[in-house]
Amino acid sequence: MTRIEATRIIVDLAGDAPIVASLGHPAYDLFAAGDRPQNLYTWGSMGLASSVGLGLALARPDVRVFVLDGDGSLLMNLGSLATIGLLQPRNLVVVVMDNEEYATTGGQPTPTAHGADLDAAARAMGIAATATVRSDDELRSAGALSRVGPLFIVAKVKESAPTAKPPLDCVFIKQRFMSALGNPESSVTGAAL
Amino acid sequence: MTGTAPAWAVGVCAGVHAAGSRDVVYVPDNPLSHVLRVFEHQFRDVRLLLATREEEAFGIAAGLYLGGRRPTVMLQSSGIGNSLNALTSLLIPYQIPALMVVSMRGDSGEWNAAQVPMGRAVRGIFDAIGVPHATVVSADAAAETVRLAGNTAFGTRTLGACLLPRGLTLKVP
Numbered sequence: 286m287t288r289i290e291a292t293r294i295i296v297d298l299a300g301d302a303p304i305v306a307s308l309g310h311p312a313y314d315l316f317a318a319g320d321r322p323q324n325l326y327t328w329g330s331m332g333l334a335s336s337v338g339l340g341l342a343l344a345r346p347d348v349r350v351f352v353l354d355g356d357g358s359l360l361m362n363l364g365s366l367a368t369i370g371l372l373q374p375r376n377l378v379v380v381v382m383d384n385e386e387y388a389t390t391g392g393q394p395t396p397t398a399h400g401a402d403l404d405a406a407a408r409a410m411g412i413a414a415t416a417t418v419r420s421d422d423e424l425r426s427a428g429a430l431s432r433v434g435p436l437f438i439v440a441k442v443k444e445s446a447p448t449a450k451p452p453l454d455c456v457f458i459k460q461r462f463m464s465a466l467g468n469p470e471s472s473v474t475g476a477a478l
Numbered sequence: 479m480t481g482t483a484p485a486w487a488v489g490v491c492a493g494v495h496a497a498g499s500r501d502v503v504y505v506p507d508n509p510l511s512h513v514l515r516v517f518e519h520q521f522r523d524v525r526l527l528l529a530t531r532e533e534e535a536f537g538i539a540a541g542l543y544l545g546g547r548r549p550t551v552m553l554q555s556s557g558i559g560n561s562l563n564a565l566t567s568l569l570i571p572y573q574i575p576a577l578m579v580v581s582m583r584g585d586s587g588e589w590n591a592a593q594v595p596m597g598r599a600v601r602g603i604f605d606a607i608g609v610p611h612a613t614v615v616s617a618d619a620a621a622e623t624v625r626l627a628g629n630t631a632f633g634t635r636t637l638g639a640c641l642l643p644r645g646l647t648l649k650v651p
Binding site (some may be wrong): 325327331332333337338339340341346365368462463466468472 | 539
């Protein structure tokens, strides 16, 4: 399973639900797999995709929130697993596209190439529903896991060269995203006096 | 409990609340423990969210805002160093606002030399990255200083920092 194949499955599973993508290749592939207003492409803040997804999940318990993270990115913010394990938001789904390399910066191996196990880390931090998947079918099955808390999926993927780049305007991305979620900024909508 | 809460802490909580913030993401700090206690006892509609690191706290705050909330981040000034990537590559370019309550280390009253360099630098860092900041000069001024910083932040989609000097927070109630 390549990363773009896995990303297409996540977009399919998400339906109309928001997806927060880590910078670099996860965001590029999300755009290529299906640009939609409910996509939050990050252009910086490496490591924070799961934290942004957590905040969104807490703010909007009525919405299922997907996070597309990378292995290198999540390793920058492992404390996030402890916080997610502490708060147990049942509407949060974190998918780590684990290609075992820093693909965006030239393919340097990450610690997961040498056995670092993000699935085990998530379980150790109190996230009970986890899965490590290597195929389309396994990923689809993991997405349907029944659970009472957050879901954490490590998708072992082969690197696939990105073919497209998301919009660059950060404010546009944010405004479009918030409007699609039904909580538009008042600076965009105007307001009654 | 109410009787022992320092007035500056009550003012900070009142200001956060008056700015419409009901979500406070924090990394603990000694003076801020007073603020947390006041929130717990007097502002029960405010959700307190512990983060493991200040940068993470700003990520969570950004997500809260994207979901329609008005987030506050509470941290020690030393944690600004841990926050810079989140501020400069997420909240500022996306114009995601957050009210910041910053407990000062390294200013007048400090005893620990390791806290001094960042404490002295923090206002200059805020100026360099364009984060408006106000200093809470007295317990009486706390509520209004924080409220105004919050209203400006959420109204103009910027960050707004309120600094709590040790001269304020170390006073015995």
